[in-house]
Amino acid sequence: MTGTPLLQVEGLTAGYGGAVAVDGLSLSVAAGEAVALLGANGAGKSTLLKAILGLVPAMGGRIRLAGEEIGALAPERRVRRGLGYVPEGRRVFPGMSVRDNLEVASWLGRAERVRDLERVFALFPALEGKAEERAWRLSGGQQQMLAVGRALMGRPRVLLLDEPSLGLSPKLAGEVFAAVRAIAGTGTAVLVAEQSAARALSAAGRVVLLRLGRAVHDGPVETLPGDALRDAFLGG
Ligand SMILES: Nc1ncnc2c1ncn2[C@@H]1O[C@H](COP(=O)(O)OP(=O)(O)OP(=O)(O)O)[C@@H](O)[C@H]1O
Structure with a gap:
């Protein structure tokens, strides 16, 4: 990991027809880093990834790729930027x-x-x-x-993955996450949304926990408090 933030999201708000699903969220992913985006069903994980790509319009905030603002670009131009x-x-x-x-x-x-x-x-x-x-x-x-x-x-310089282990056996999911680690190992910044915490945590160095569209924890996997996961998933 080089420490360069390739993806920077600042105060991003996005949703559907006025209903907010991602609420002032900030996160960054460095080159060579794999970040797990965890949260219960409906927490806003997919909406966040789609808003970064431009498939869901942002209502506010900034998205930068390698320091360049990409929030006003069409999705295909964001793809071409990396x-x-x-x-x-x-x-x-x-x-x-x-x-x-x-x-x-x-x-x-x-x-x-x-x-x-x-x-x-x-x-x-x-x-x-x-x-x-x-x-x-x-x-x-x-x-x-x-x-x-x-x-x-x-x-891509930044890879966004939405629930790659959905419907897979533990063995196959393990293979997909091994690939996620390998991709990050080549210098790509990876943000992977998952509902299966254990699998995602095995591949990631850092975890962002989402609850009701907000980041309630952002830090290294080792420092994730045991009850933070339970609270994010069960609403404690
Ligand atoms: N196309 C849509 N139109 C309206 N509301 C939507 C749409 N897609 C998602 N939502 C709402 O936005 C909120 C966040 O949903 P989102 O799919 O981003 O959550 P998620 O964390 O990815 O959950 P899941 O794991 O079920 O995909 C939820 O309240 C959901 O009902």
Whole structure:
């Protein structure tokens, strides 16, 4: 970890038609850091990720990527500046091959695309063996890996992941989180929203706990008070 804040969110407020779901939230993620965003169902995790990407409009606050304000940019321009996003639910093109799913996610030239494809296959060897298979034939865990791989083809400096372990067996979820650690290890800033605290904490160095759209704890995983998790999830 270099300590450079690649993603800085300051006082971000966002929601739906006047209903606030993220309420004046601030957080930052450094290069090489994996931050777990935890909170109960409805705490605002998905809304925060979507607001960072611009899919949900912000009602206030700032979003900076490597020091540059990106809050006024359209989502695709934020992606080109270096944001990667893996939405909940493993969005892949089921009828396309694994290789094509990855290749169409890249806007770079052929040489870079080939290199990025190799990097994704190195990170997820299970995908390399299935490169020519249609994506619908993959297991749930492999589809999640493919969804993450697609986001990596854009060479994100900041990767936002929404509940990557949803519906996966503990073993497959463990593989996905091992990949999350490896991605952060390459210098990417990773923000991963999860409902499964134990899994996310195993991969993250820092945790931000959300409750009713506000950050109620932000600090290293080791310093997370035992009752903070319970309070955030059970409303104590
Ligand atoms: N499309 C939407 N329209 C209106 N309200 C929404 C919409 N999506 C989410 N909300 C509301 O915003 C609040 C935060 O929801 P959000 O999905 O961000 O929470 P979450 O922490 O990601 O929960 P989950 O784990 O269930 O996805 C909730 O009160 C939810 O009902």
